[in-house]
Amino acid sequence: MTATPPRLIRSVRLLDAAExxxxxEFTAPPPPDTAMDTPTAIALANEFKPFAMVVTHTAPLRKPDIAKLPDSVKLVATVSVGLDHLDVxxxxxRGIAVSNTPDVLTDCNADLAMMLVLAASRRAAEYFTLVKTTGWTKPLGMADMLGHRVSGKRLGIVGMGRIGQALARRARGFDMDILYHNRRRLDAAEEAGATYYATLEDMLPHCDIVSLxxxxxxxxxxIxxxxxxxxxxxxxxLVNAARGSLVDEDALIDALQSGQLSGAGLDVYRHEPNPNPxxxxxxxLFTTPHMGSATVETRTAMCMLALDNVAALAAGRPMPSPVTA
Known part of the structure; x- marks a missing residue:
C-alpha cells in the first residue's frame, strides 16, 4: 500500500467484509444506499477525484462516459467476470487500467448451471407450482408429470473455459457423457475424456442437454x-447461465411450446431485469434472476479481489486480475 490510502469510489455497497x-485501507465516501447509475457515478468521480472506481453492471461505462471521468481515475475495477458493461x-x-474478478466465481456459477440442468430436466418449476401455488390435491398417476433423468445423458457444453470445465466435472458425477464446442480444442488433461466438436452445428444433434x-x-x-x-x-x-444475448428468445418460446425442447433452465435473459413475459x-421453463455468483462466499471473494487490484496498482505492483484487451 502507498503511504496515503488510495482513494476510491464504488457504485454499489459491497459485502460487509469488503466494506x-x-x-x-482506503479513503472513500460512504457506500451508496442504492446502486448508482452511470451519471451518478461519474458525478461522484468528478467530485471525489478517486484513484479507482469499483463498479458493477449498474454503472456501465461507454466511450462518451469515459471521456467525462477525471484524470485522477487510473483504474476501473469491475466486480464481475463479464465486461459487457465496460468499453475496455x-x-x-484513456490510460485507465481495467480489472475483473475471474476464477473466484467459477464454482458457484457451475453449481448453479448444474442446478438448472437438473431442474429443467426434472420439471422442477412445474412441481413447485403444483405444490406451492396450484394446490396438490390428488395423487399423481404413474405416467403423470414425468421428467427425464440426467444420469447417463449427453451434455453438450458450449464454451469450455473455467466454468464450462467446472460444469463438466460436476456432470461426470452423474455419469454424463461430455461433448463440447469451443474456439480451440483443449489439451488432453483439460479435456478429461470429453468429445470435441469444431462446430456447434456438428455437436447439437448428439446432445440431450446443452449448456451455454x-x-x-x-x-x-x-447462436x-x-x-x-x-x-x-x-x-x-437448454440451459443458459452465460449471457441472454446468446439466445433468440422467440425461437426458444416456439421450441418449448412445440416440444422440440422438453424444458429449459435460464439464469440470464435478453432484457434484464424485465425478461419477456x-x-x-x-x-x-425453470428460471433464476441472474444469480450465478450469488453466494456469500463468492460475492465476498469477488469484492476482495476487486480491492486487491486497487491496492496492487496503487502500490505499483502487478494487479492479480488485469484486463488487457
Missing part, C-alpha cells in the same frame, strides 16, 4: 436460434 476493508478499449486508450458458457455480444446474432434448436434431438433441454410464463 470493513475499505474503511481500514476506450478505457485503456461463452461470452455474449449484444451486437452479434444469437441459439430456430435453425440451431432444430438440430437438437426432440425433447432436449411470454417466456417466463411457460410452465416448462
Amino acid at each position: 470493513a476493508r475499505i474503511r481500514s 478499449p476506450a478505457l485503456l486508450e 458458457h461463452m461470452p455474449g455480444n449484444a451486437s452479434a446474432p444469437p 441459439i436460434n430456430a435453425q440451431t434448436l432444430a438440430l437438437l434431438p426432440r425433447g432436449s433441454v 411470454r417466456l417466463v410464463a411457460l410452465p416448462n
Whole structure:
C-alpha cells in the first residue's frame, strides 16, 4: 500500500467484509444506499477525484462516459467476470487500467448451471407450482408429470473455459457423457475424456442437454436460434447461465411450446431485469434472476479481489486480475 490510502469510489455497497476493508485501507465516501447509475457515478468521480472506481453492471461505462471521468481515475475495477458493461478499449486508450474478478466465481456459477440442468430436466418449476401455488390435491398417476433423468445423458457444453470445465466435472458425477464446442480444442488433461466438436452445428444433434458458457455480444446474432434448436434431438433441454444475448428468445418460446425442447433452465435473459413475459410464463421453463455468483462466499471473494487490484496498482505492483484487451 502507498503511504496515503488510495482513494476510491464504488457504485454499489459491497459485502460487509469488503466494506470493513475499505474503511481500514482506503479513503472513500460512504457506500451508496442504492446502486448508482452511470451519471451518478461519474458525478461522484468528478467530485471525489478517486484513484479507482469499483463498479458493477449498474454503472456501465461507454466511450462518451469515459471521456467525462477525471484524470485522477487510473483504474476501473469491475466486480464481475463479464465486461459487457465496460468499453475496455476506450478505457485503456484513456490510460485507465481495467480489472475483473475471474476464477473466484467459477464454482458457484457451475453449481448453479448444474442446478438448472437438473431442474429443467426434472420439471422442477412445474412441481413447485403444483405444490406451492396450484394446490396438490390428488395423487399423481404413474405416467403423470414425468421428467427425464440426467444420469447417463449427453451434455453438450458450449464454451469450455473455467466454468464450462467446472460444469463438466460436476456432470461426470452423474455419469454424463461430455461433448463440447469451443474456439480451440483443449489439451488432453483439460479435456478429461470429453468429445470435441469444431462446430456447434456438428455437436447439437448428439446432445440431450446443452449448456451455454461463452461470452455474449449484444451486437452479434444469437447462436441459439430456430435453425440451431432444430438440430437438437426432440425433447432436449437448454440451459443458459452465460449471457441472454446468446439466445433468440422467440425461437426458444416456439421450441418449448412445440416440444422440440422438453424444458429449459435460464439464469440470464435478453432484457434484464424485465425478461419477456411470454417466456417466463411457460410452465416448462425453470428460471433464476441472474444469480450465478450469488453466494456469500463468492460475492465476498469477488469484492476482495476487486480491492486487491486497487491496492496492487496503487502500490505499483502487478494487479492479480488485469484486463488487457
